Amino acid sequence: xxxxxxxxxxxxxxxPAIGLMFVGIGAGFVVGMLPGLGGATALALMLPFIFKxxxxxxxxxxxxxxxVVAMTGEITSILFGVPGEPxxxxxxxxxxxxxxxxxxxxxxxAALFGAFLGAVFGAISLMITIPIVxxxxxxxxxxxxxxxxxxxxxxxxxxxxxxPAKGFAAAALGLLLATVGQAPGTATxxxxxxxxxxxxxxxxxxxxxxxxxxxxxxxxxxxxxSIARRDIGALGGVRQGFADVLRHRWLAVRAVVIGIxxxxxxxxxxxxxxxxxxxxxxQSAADPKRFGRGAIEGVIAPAIASxxxxxxxxxxxxxxxxxxNVTTAVLLGAFIIQGLVPGREMLTTNLSLTFAMAWTxxxxxxxxxxxxxxxxxxxxxxxxxxxxxxxxxxxxxxxxGAYAERNTLFDVMVALAFGxxxxxxxxxxxxxxxxxxxxxxxxxxxxxxxLSVNRYEFEWxxxxxxxxxxxxxxxxxxxxxxxxxxxxRKAAPA
Amino acid sequence: MTRRWDRAxxxxxAVVFAVAAYLALAWSEIARLFPLAVALPGLILALLAVILxxxxxxxxxxxxxxxxxxxxRRTAITIAWILGFFAAVYLLGFLISIPLGAVAYMRIxxxxxxxxxxxxxxxxxxxxYALFDRLLHVPLPTGELLRALGLV
Numbered sequence: 001x002x003x004x005x006x007x008x009x010x011x012x013x014x015x016p017a018i019g020l021m022f023v024g025i026g027a028g029f030v031v032g033m034l035p036g037l038g039g040a041t042a043l044a045l046m047l048p049f050i051f052k053x054x055x056x057x058x059x060x061x062x063x064x065x066x067x068v069v070a071m072t073g074e075i076t077s078i079l080f081g082v083p084g085e086p087x088x089x090x091x092x093x094x095x096x097x098x099x100x101x102x103x104x105x106x107x108x109x110a111a112l113f114g115a116f117l118g119a120v121f122g123a124i125s126l127m128i129t130i131p132i133v134x135x136x137x138x139x140x141x142x143x144x145x146x147x148x149x150x151x152x153x154x155x156x157x158x159x160x161x162x163x164p165a166k167g168f169a170a171a172a173l174g175l176l177l178a179t180v181g182q183a184p185g186t187a188t189x190x191x192x193x194x195x196x197x198x199x200x201x202x203x204x205x206x207x208x209x210x211x212x213x214x215x216x217x218x219x220x221x222x223x224x225x226s227i228a229r230r231d232i233g234a235l236g237g238v239r240q241g242f243a244d245v246l247r248h249r250w251l252a253v254r255a256v257v258i259g260i261x262x263x264x265x266x267x268x269x270x271x272x273x274x275x276x277x278x279x280x281x282x283q284s285a286a287d288p289k290r291f292g293r294g295a296i297e298g299v300i301a302p303a304i305a306s307x308x309x310x311x312x313x314x315x316x317x318x319x320x321x322x323x324x325n326v327t328t329a330v331l332l333g334a335f336i337i338q339g340l341v342p343g344r345e346m347l348t349t350n351l352s353l354t355f356a357m358a359w360t361x362x363x364x365x366x367x368x369x370x371x372x373x374x375x376x377x378x379x380x381x382x383x384x385x386x387x388x389x390x391x392x393x394x395x396x397x398x399x400x401g402a403y404a405e406r407n408t409l410f411d412v413m414v415a416l417a418f419g420x421x422x423x424x425x426x427x428x429x430x431x432x433x434x435x436x437x438x439x440x441x442x443x444x445x446x447x448x449x450x451l452s453v454n455r456y457e458f459e460w461x462x463x464x465x466x467x468x469x470x471x472x473x474x475x476x477x478x479x480x481x482x483x484x485x486x487x488x489r490k491a492a493p494a
Numbered sequence: 495m496t497r498r499w500d501r502a503x504x505x506x507x508a509v510v511f512a513v514a515a516y517l518a519l520a521w522s523e524i525a526r527l528f529p530l531a532v533a534l535p536g537l538i539l540a541l542l543a544v545i546l547x548x549x550x551x552x553x554x555x556x557x558x559x560x561x562x563x564x565x566x567r568r569t570a571i572t573i574a575w576i577l578g579f580f581a582a583v584y585l586l587g588f589l590i591s592i593p594l595g596a597v598a599y600m601r602i603x604x605x606x607x608x609x610x611x612x613x614x615x616x617x618x619x620x621x622x623y624a625l626f627d628r629l630l631h632v633p634l635p636t637g638e639l640l641r642a643l644g645l646v
Contacts, residue, residue, distance in 0.1 A: 030625070034625075045630065163543065163546075165539050165540075165542040165543040165546055166504070166539075166543050168535075168539045169504070169507055169536055169539035169540045169542075169543055172511070172532050172533070172535060172536030172539060172540075173507060173510070173511075173536060175528075175532040175536075176510075176511070176514055176529065176532045176533055176536060179528055179529045179532070183521070183522075183524065183525035185524060186522060186524055186525050188521050188522060188525035190517075190518070190521065190525060190529060191514065191517065191529075214576070217572075217576070218569060218572045218573065218576075221568070221572040221575070221603070222560070222565065222568040222569055222572055223560070224568075224603075224604075386604065386606075387604075388599070388600055388603055388604020388605075388606060389600065389604065389606065389610070389614055391575075391599060391603075391604075392579075392592070392595060392596035392599045392600065392614070392615075392618065393596070393614075393617075393618055393621075395575075395576060395579050395592075395595070396588075396592045396596075396618055396622065399579070399580070399583060399588070399592075400588065400622065400626060400632075403588075403632075403634075403635075404626065404630075404632050407632060407633050409583070409584060409635060412580060412583070413580075416576070416577070416580060419576070420573075423569075423573075424503060425503075427496075427499075428496065428499055428500045428503050429500070430503070442528075442532075445528075446528040449527075449528065450524065450527075450528075453524075453527075
């Protein structure tokens with residue numbers, strides 16, 4: 001095993017693999033910062049180039065690209081309030097609020113360092129858990145995966161702000177929107193109103209862009225100032241951001257665990273992971289009211305979870321050929337092109353290649369964070385540019401981001417519709433995070449629910465892990481109210 | 495005023511959930527199970543949001559708090575600009591409408607100098623053309639108006 005570990009590192013550092021990894025990192029930088037062009041799209045575009053490469057070269061190139069996407073996506077989310085990737089949308093809430101307060105450098109430092117740690121620990125989990133994960137995952141069926149998604153939706157209770165009814169209604173709207181399109185396992189078309197476009201359902205990318213980016217864009221245009229409205233402190237602050245992550249190390253550890261668990265459980269993906277981690281950060285904070293106004297924990301937890309999810313999603317892909325998210329689903333195509341069969345072979349004869357993948361993710365993230373830190377002052381300086389110069393390029397980015405994934409102007413219309421919804425919710429104090437969490441998890445929950453009922457009827461409710469996860473979900477859902485009740489009881493005079 | 499709009503929003507949401515539940519009744523049992531399981535609690539929650547007194551959190555303090563009337567006016571203008579950008583993209587395509595819209599916005603709203611405006615518009619065009627058209631081969635729409643006039 002140690003030999004394979006060293007051989008894997010040697011493969012990554014050999015020429016031309018290392019050169020190809022740098023090319024991949026460069027592409028990942030651009031893709032991550034551009035809204036709409038997700039890691040999966042970029043991977044799909046690059047697949048034709050790997051036919052003539054050796055397997056370790058191909059994965060150095062592809063993973064070098066995809067593993068830095070989550071990190072650089074944070075930059076666009078924090079600086080402009082436009083999610084660079086759907087998996088970095090949570091950074092808009094507190095990261096962009098910090099940028100407005102003149103703390104872009106600190107927010108970037110925390111998000112980048114967090115994303116780096118998440119990616120590294122996700123990759124280490126791949127190295128360590130590969131031998132034990134096979135028997136563990138084999139004991140999971142669709143009911144257990146359903147319960148992981150239900151546990152995710154339970155975190156809505158932490159995202160509801162001061163009005164639980166509004167928060168849960170927003171989550172229900174998200175879940176309802178996730179049912180648009182063809183019903184799983186049937187030919188029934190739901191809420192499509194005769195529109196062919198709606199057969200595929202509501203796309204996450206334009207919905208996220210509209211809900212989060214358009215309200216920020218309108219805010220910038222309305223105030224006619226730069227993004228940073230307050231001039232406090234130096235532009236840097238990146239060291240403080242790093243220190244913040246270390247200061248909140250236990251939150252970081254929990255976010256890593258959330259990311260890894262969600263990465264291993266197929267279906268939920270990075271979008272769900274970041275919101276669940278955000279919900280957990282709110283839930284575990286002493287003063288949850290700071291969130292949404294520039295709480296550093298709201299930047300750290302989602303950045304770590306999203307990056308950890310991205311790297312650990314390789315575990316079920318390598319071990320079983322089950323993709324943990326959309327990116328790894330595309331990556332399965334690379335396995336086929338290279339003539340590799342996921343499963344036992346990747347854990348025995350090709351073990352060094354599996355380790356090479358993990359090493360690629362660690363090294364590429366190390367290179368990416370070094371470049372980002374060198375550029376952070378210049379990046380943060382963007383927040384001082386006059387708003388009138390930023391609004392047109394940002395509108396172009398939102399439109400192109402919504403359009404580029406499926407190449408249809410209908411997606412831009414969806415982004416505009418969600419933009420209107422986001423504006424109204426923002427103005428009236430309705431939380432947006434539960435809506436997007438519902439939209440992200442709705443499809444997964446319904447699919448696994450349908451599979452579970454079809455296969456086991458309702459007997460699956462009695463399975464030990466299902467019952468445990470259900471109990472944990474109820475506790476998570478009730479936790480903010482129990483905490484608030486305990487605080488009130490403590491505060492009340494004896 | 496905000497409370498009235500808040501109630502109207504919650505009521506609109508309740509209508510959405512009620513209509514969604516009604517439409518779901520026509521589908522097979524498996525197809526309607528999840529939409530009904532979501533829409534019915536959603537309806538109750540939206541109605542609760544209508545009835546319950548709002549506990550609104552104080553808005554984030556802003557250095558340059560605008561008078562409400564001006565805020566609404568500027569928001570309406572910005573929304574009109576965004577919709578105008580979209581109409582331009584639909585009619586003229588991305589490559590023409592984005593630099594054109596950038597020039598219009600920077601001159602009319604930002605009152606920027608011509609040199610800054612033209613330089614920024616050129617950067618926008620070059621970025622979209624080089625990255626999306628040449629490098630990534632994203633099939634950018636050419637614009638319905640240009641197509642109708644036979645110019646593309």
